Amino acid sequence: MRPFKFSSANDARNAVQTVSANQTAKFLAGGTNILDLMKEDVERPTALVDVSRLNLTQIKSANGGLSLGALAKNTDTANHPLVRQNYPLLSQAILAGASQQIRNMATNGGNLLQRTRCSYFYDVAMPCNKREPGTGCGALEGINRMHAIFGWSEKCVAVYPSDMSVALVALDAVVKVQGANGQERSIPFADFHRLPGDNPEKDTNLNHGELITAIELPKNNFAGKSYYLKVRDRASYAFALISVAAALEMDGNKIKQARIAMGGVAHKPWRAMEAEKMLVGKEATEANFKQAAEAEMKGAKPLEHNKFKVELGNRGIVRALQMAMNGGAA
């Protein structure tokens, strides 16, 4: 690991100023991803500002919904009574990721900022436009079984790894951030992460030095019918081949609102808008679920080794919707 200056922040404003003033400085929260990447020589910060002691850990009711402090631990968030009761989809998604040890360390803000686990990104001997812009993409014609089927570009076919974020995009979350001059802004979750396009080195629309302070969840009526399905190579502690967050609000026997998002398929948590549109006003039958899944998956562009993800996605959407309809996490 390369040498870096370490400092511990006790004030958000100072932390933001310190990092903003140095292009090669980074925030450190749980450290579960950035330390790994520093050991691999992928991340090379010259300074780390430890923000884990900032007073941004509250989980509280806000505007009829819920506000999740950026520095609340993943474990505390998944187990919080208000999250379990009103957003069980989020509890399930958080608990589908990583291990208990890592969830005990990882923060909500840090979870959003996880970087891809693409093996070409991790291997500094390989070309990677995300790690080193302009060097090419090793995965495009390489081993791409784990890679994207939606929204990729010739520059990058990596997928975004967070499970938590898949639930957050389905739940229409909003990310609150604080910038260098103390000004705050809100970023709708769907606009927080980016597709790779010509600049895969940029994972999100955060500016350098901006600090996530909270994630806000609007009130909804999905709590009784939601489910997070994760399909992976082993039963636990593995990244998703595909995952599906599904939530339904019923009006009698008709679907009033549907939320579907997918993980493991794109450079960002993938909101399945085509499938959602297909379901509104329909009955919650297997045939309708299948039609909705096909509407979404027909837009998929698989690579050489991940064609299986299209059928897996089809079946995953149907299964997640069925589980949600049966009470899912409730």
Added chain:
Amino acid sequence: MAEEFDESVEIELTADEAALLENLPELSELGEARRKFLGQAATLGLGAFALNLLAQEQAFAALETSSEAVFAPVQIENSVTVAMKINGAEKSLTVDSRMTLLDGLREKLELTGSKKGCDHGQCGACTVIIDGRRVLSCLTLAATCEGKSVTTIEGLANGDALHPMQAAFIKNDGFQCGYCTPGQICSAVALMNEAKNGEISYVTANVRTSAKNVKLSDDEIRERMSGNICRCGAYPNIVAAIQEVHSGKEAAQTWNFYTPNETLAENKEDEKNATV
């Protein structure tokens, strides 16, 4: 291999290689023989490999002469001083900002129970308990531990009395090589509290209803222990050990140490078979 060495072959050493061979410190007799072999190996063109071994040997010889050397690094870059409680005792450490808690425990405090498996947060061998929560010490910077309370495998037993989880791992044969065991046990100890507090997991059927003192099925234990990998594959026995402590239902021990008489009988049997 040494016997096959043809002394008539002359290979020139580079200036660096010659200087390194010249400047070797006095080593023990064993080291002398080894040095001779390595010197020959160097002239045979294994230069880089042999010189690397020689350099390592020099470094280790230096450590033998002064145990203080282990604790007095030449220079600490970006040093950070942190005070924390380790197994109940107050400790103050001055570390390079890059030093992980795992390396601090092992290299600075000689607490080598916590193991370095992958060093990348994938195996769980380095699991310790910080402020009641199990975490990975390989992905925790020592510099971030100011004021925290750390419990390692060394801190679980009460004097000579094993922690119930340690005793259960022995009784249920919850390991083969033992390398992952300190991490497994720290993880399992913290898991008992998580169940008491009513924490949920991905396989919990209903996350909306809350209850304290969750009763863990074997499936729940497997899911909640999935961050601890055992390459020997002792998983069924690890689950049994944890289930015994968790349920409080004593399980029958399925093995015993040999008695002296059994050992004798076994040895005789072996001798008989050996002569056949």
